[in-house]
Amino acid sequence: xxxxxxxxxxxxxxxxxxxxxxxxxxxxxxxxxxxxxxxxxxxxxxxxxxxxxxxxxxxxxxxxxxxxxxxxxxxxxxxxxxxxxxxxxxxxxxxxxxxxxxxxxxxxxxxxxxxxxxxxxxxxxxxxxxxxxxxxxxxxxxxxxxxxxxxxxxxxxxxxxxxxxxxxxxxxxxxxxxxxxxxxxxxxxxxxxxxxxxxxxxxxxxxxxxxxxxxxxxxxxxxxxxxxxxxxxxxxxxxxxxxxxxxxxxxxxxxxxxxxxxxxxxxxxxxxxxxxxxxxxxxxxxxxxxxxxxxxxxxxxxxxxxxxxxxxxxxxxxxxxxxxxxxxxxxxxxxxxxxxxxxxxxxxxxxxxxxxxxxxxxxxxxxxxxxxxxxxxxxxxxxxxxxxxxxxxxxxxxxxxxxxxxxxxxxxxxxxxxxxxxxxxxxxxxxxxxxxxxxxxxxxxxxxxxxxxxxxxxxxxxxxxx
Numbered sequence: 001x002x003x004x005x006x007x008x009x010x011x012x013x014x015x016x017x018x019x020x021x022x023x024x025x026x027x028x029x030x031x032x033x034x035x036x037x038x039x040x041x042x043x044x045x046x047x048x049x050x051x052x053x054x055x056x057x058x059x060x061x062x063x064x065x066x067x068x069x070x071x072x073x074x075x076x077x078x079x080x081x082x083x084x085x086x087x088x089x090x091x092x093x094x095x096x097x098x099x100x101x102x103x104x105x106x107x108x109x110x111x112x113x114x115x116x117x118x119x120x121x122x123x124x125x126x127x128x129x130x131x132x133x134x135x136x137x138x139x140x141x142x143x144x145x146x147x148x149x150x151x152x153x154x155x156x157x158x159x160x161x162x163x164x165x166x167x168x169x170x171x172x173x174x175x176x177x178x179x180x181x182x183x184x185x186x187x188x189x190x191x192x193x194x195x196x197x198x199x200x201x202x203x204x205x206x207x208x209x210x211x212x213x214x215x216x217x218x219x220x221x222x223x224x225x226x227x228x229x230x231x232x233x234x235x236x237x238x239x240x241x242x243x244x245x246x247x248x249x250x251x252x253x254x255x256x257x258x259x260x261x262x263x264x265x266x267x268x269x270x271x272x273x274x275x276x277x278x279x280x281x282x283x284x285x286x287x288x289x290x291x292x293x294x295x296x297x298x299x300x301x302x303x304x305x306x307x308x309x310x311x312x313x314x315x316x317x318x319x320x321x322x323x324x325x326x327x328x329x330x331x332x333x334x335x336x337x338x339x340x341x342x343x344x345x346x347x348x349x350x351x352x353x354x355x356x357x358x359x360x361x362x363x364x365x366x367x368x369x370x371x372x373x374x375x376x377x378x379x380x381x382x383x384x385x386x387x388x389x390x391x392x393x394x395x396x397x398x399x400x401x402x403x404x405x406x407x408x409x410x411x412x413x414x415x416x417x418x419x420x421x422x423x424x425x426x427x428x429x430x431x432x433x434x435x436x437x438x439x440x441x442x443x444x445x446x447x448x449x450x451x452x453x454x455x456x457x458x459x460x461x462x463x464x465x466x
Contacts (some may be wrong), residue, residue: 015123041366
């Protein structure tokens with residue numbers, strides 16, 4: 001699934017239908033007692049940041065979503081039941097948060113039982129212009145899939161004689177990229193069983209709500225003297241007391257309002273070059289290490305900084321029970337590459353490999369817990385605490401070989417932000433690049449330079465291997 005925004009996912013006109021959680025479900029949620037299982041640190045940080053930015057006068061949508069097609073005349077009742085069953089399967093989608101007194105005192109979870117979940121269907125009208133439809137969907141998703149409301153998910157389908165296109169959006173607190181990748185085929189399987197009148201294969205999956213409780217309990221056992229906290233302390237001190245930004249000129253003025261962002265997305269290299277690059281990097285940390293090393297070399301060549309520092313996201317699905325679960329299973333680890341000393345890509349690759357081996361374990365401890373222990377006041381003024389370069393090999397996701405047939409996309413809302421987030425994804429047809437960055441002339445120029453240098457480095461290494 002290529003990552004893109006709602007404007008560039010091949011939207012076609014048709015009759016739009018929407019589903020949200022039903023009024024009875026919402027009423028039942030309002031009457032629920034607290035669920036003693038706490039939010040994950042990453043969830044709490046995300047929601048508190050959204051509230052802080054909103055209190056500062058800016059609404060910053062941060063939803064993620066999925067888009068995919070269903071062929072043939074569509075049975076709406078069967079599709080609705082497939083969507084309902086899928087929602088029930090993943091406990092985090094029927095769980096939300098309420099504030100306990102003042103915002104500083106904490107958030108309390110509530111969780112609906114499976115039998116309380118219903119979907120409400122509405123006709124949204126006929127759309128003949130794909131641009132108007134994309135704008136409507138974005139506005140609708142912004143209003144519903146919002147961190148500060150519940151329910152914060154919405155499902156839609158654009159119906160045509162030859163089939164339908166499904167578009168789904170979720171507040172980020174409930175999903176990560178891997179969750180999104182699994183959606184198209186899971187919904188297809190449930191829908192096909194409903195149309196055929198058979199009972200779908202519906203195995204139980206691990207609950208992200210349970211994971212949140214377990215991860216938080218582990219995180220709360222450490223104190224400021226723990227080795228992980230010490231490593232982060234050293235890293236932040238070398239970043240001048242901040243978490244790292246992308247090390248290129250983004251054309252931002254200190255103290256200026258949070259800028260609008262834009263998306264940059266295109267193929268990086270084809271399948272042959274991706275496979276050769278993977279083989280080149282295999283004994284030195286794999287493609288992730290290769291992408292980070294190529295990034296370090298590129299930003300050094302463009303901006304001249306002697307050390308490339310970044311925060312690398314890693315999944316936290318450490319146990320098999322979480323592998324099929326929807327949730328935000330992401331941790332982070334610091335990486336430092338002294339590019340001026342490790343000249344050239346091969347030396348940078350060896351350095352990154354060593355950094356990843358030494359620091360990957362840090363991703364098991366939520367960054368937000370570490371920051372609390374450091375006593376560092378990172379007042380959230382942006383939806384992103386730091387810039388990232390992420391790599392995911394999505395070829396092993398069930399149904400990945402059907403993504404082209406299903407016109408499947410992972411959707412990313414691009415709104416406001418002063419950081420750069422880069423995602424490199426390994427797909428069956430090669431490496432795909434997507435990034436969001438401040439919409440300034442300087443940022444656009446430097447991000448284009450970065451993309452081209454990254455591509456050149458990957459291709460050169462790939463073809464040296466050949």
